[in-house]
Amino acid sequence: MKIKVLFFGPMKDCTNISSREYDVHESFTLANLIGFVYADYPEAKDVLDVCAFVVNQEFSEESNPLHEGDEVAVLPPVSGG
Amino acid sequence: MFRLVADPINFQQEYTSIKKPEYGCVLFFLGISRNALEDSSVKALEYFAYEEMVIKKANEIELKIKGKYPVGELLIVHRLGLVPVMELSLLVIIGSGHRLQMFEALEESVDLIKRELPIWKKAIYKNGETEWLNNHF
Numbered sequence: 001m002k003i004k005v006l007f008f009g010p011m012k013d014c015t016n017i018s019s020r021e022y023d024v025h026e027s028f029t030l031a032n033l034i035g036f037v038y039a040d041y042p043e044a045k046d047v048l049d050v051c052a053f054v055v056n057q058e059f060s061e062e063s064n065p066l067h068e069g070d071e072v073a074v075l076p077p078v079s080g081g
Numbered sequence: 082m083f084r085l086v087a088d089p090i091n092f093q094q095e096y097t098s099i100k101k102p103e104y105g106c107v108l109f110f111l112g113i114s115r116n117a118l119e120d121s122s123v124k125a126l127e128y129f130a131y132e133e134m135v136i137k138k139a140n141e142i143e144l145k146i147k148g149k150y151p152v153g154e155l156l157i158v159h160r161l162g163l164v165p166v167m168e169l170s171l172l173v174i175i176g177s178g179h180r181l182q183m184f185e186a187l188e189e190s191v192d193l194i195k196r197e198l199p200i201w202k203k204a205i206y207k208n209g210e211t212e213w214l215n216n217h218f
Contacts, residue, residue: 006131008129008131008199008201009129009201009203009213010201010213012129013213054134057131057133057134057137073131073134073199075131075199076201076213077215077216078195078196078197078198078199078200078201078216079195079200079201079202079213079214079215079216080128080130080159080171080194080195080198080199080200080201080202080216081112081159081170081171081191081194081195081200081216
């Protein structure tokens, strides 16, 4: 199944992309995906350590399974206003 | 009501759009792009957002504030992109019949906007360097 991952703020600078797709097997969890992101972007570890991961714009337990077409966003600490 | 905008925010125009005869109290919060970083020379702040989630979360903030306080109108306008120093990055307007609890409602609104909306700002220095900034609470 395909999962879209979005990168914002400092994380977008680390990856040099705003989004990418992961093709993963059924029953893949958010924790599994976070592991893939850490593995693919080791230089971003310090930023990833302080990021939140949201699924379809909602905070989610890392143990929750992902579903085909889900959108996971990697959110560094916010600084609006 | 919430809007993300790319153009400069005109707070007088925004006030005109929400004012009503029954509002005896209107409070404004103007968040301004500033040059206050230590020993630095900031030319502008640049704002980025996860727009779909910002809109969703901003609507939740509006519902929460209106459910907790007797607010008639809560207008939030946040600018994205480059915001030169001394221009508005955030405008919050609260309109109500009376002032009671409105200062508290405004402070809580601004606090929630800064804590919960997925928006990020980067300082653009006059020497061309850039730096992601954090909010201080």
